[in-house]
Amino acid sequence: MKIIIVLTSVVLFGVIFLIPYNQVLALSVDQIDNYVGASIIHPAHPLYFLKTIRENFELKFAANPKTAVIRKIEFLTRRIREVKSLMHYQRPDLISSTLEKYAKILDDISGMDTQKRDVVNMAQDEVANHLVILIKRYTQLENNRAKISFRRTISRISQWNIEMTKRLNTGGYTDLAKKQIQLNLPACQFLSKEASSSALNDVERVVLKKRADKCFIYYNVRQIYN
Structure with missing residues (x-):
């Protein structure tokens, strides 16, 4: 029995993790969602370790x-x-911790070498796709804690886009900076919409409005500048 479990683990290990990376082209929301796919091995799975x-x-x-x-x-x-x-699989209890891991990794790549244009482009495209998926999936959530985690992550992506835009401008990569801030528009729109949601309390709406205002201000300034 132990041998079977080990062999199964090895097979799944190879199938799930040896998939090559492919950069995503401009697609519709549903196409992006389908392209990214879902995980067979997820945090609720016994082989997640x-x-x-x-x-x-x-x-x-x-x-x-x-x-x-x-x-x-x-x-x-x-x-x-x-x-x-x-x-x-209706496990919203594990969404928050998973998105916290996402935010931690996003922080880790904030200091990437902006001279590596191919890597910067890859990060921009992937995070832009993640943003689209999070916004789409947010409307399907019923668990309040999970919704809070989604809002927090979308806000963090918005901040990451702004931080990266500043770094790219400082480095003289104005084309990449312009692309970065344009990719942030969906986050600005989402935060603005949620800031007026009657489902949130006054404090949450105020916080989101401040974040949305900052997002739009920086977006508009960069559009004028470029």
Whole structure:
């Protein structure tokens, strides 16, 4: 019995984690959602520990800093897949911790080398797709704690976009900076819409309005500047 379990684990390990990365082109919301897919091995799965082990190994044996950043971008996509699976299997209790991991990885790649244009482009495209999926899936949530986590993550993505735009401008990569801030528009619109939601309390609406205002102000300034 133990042998069967081990063999099954190894097979799943290979199937789930040896999928190559492909950059996503401009697609519709549903196409993006379908492209990203969902995770077979998610936080509620008994073999999830294998995923954690695999990711630790991937980072430990990354050939160089650039490869490590690429791995982390892939991890971001895995967290979004996991959230989709948790929604499918009705495990909203694990969504918050999964999105916290997402935010931590996003923070980790904030200091990426902006001279690596291919990596910056990859990060921009992937995070933009994650934003689209989170906004779409938000409307399907019923669990309040999960909804709070979604709002917090979308807000964090918005802040990341602004931070990256500043870094890219400072480095002289104005084309990438313009792309970065344009990708932030869905987050601005989401935060603004939620800031007027009657489902939230006064404090939540005030916080979201401040974040939405900051998002739009920076977006409009960059549009005029460019």
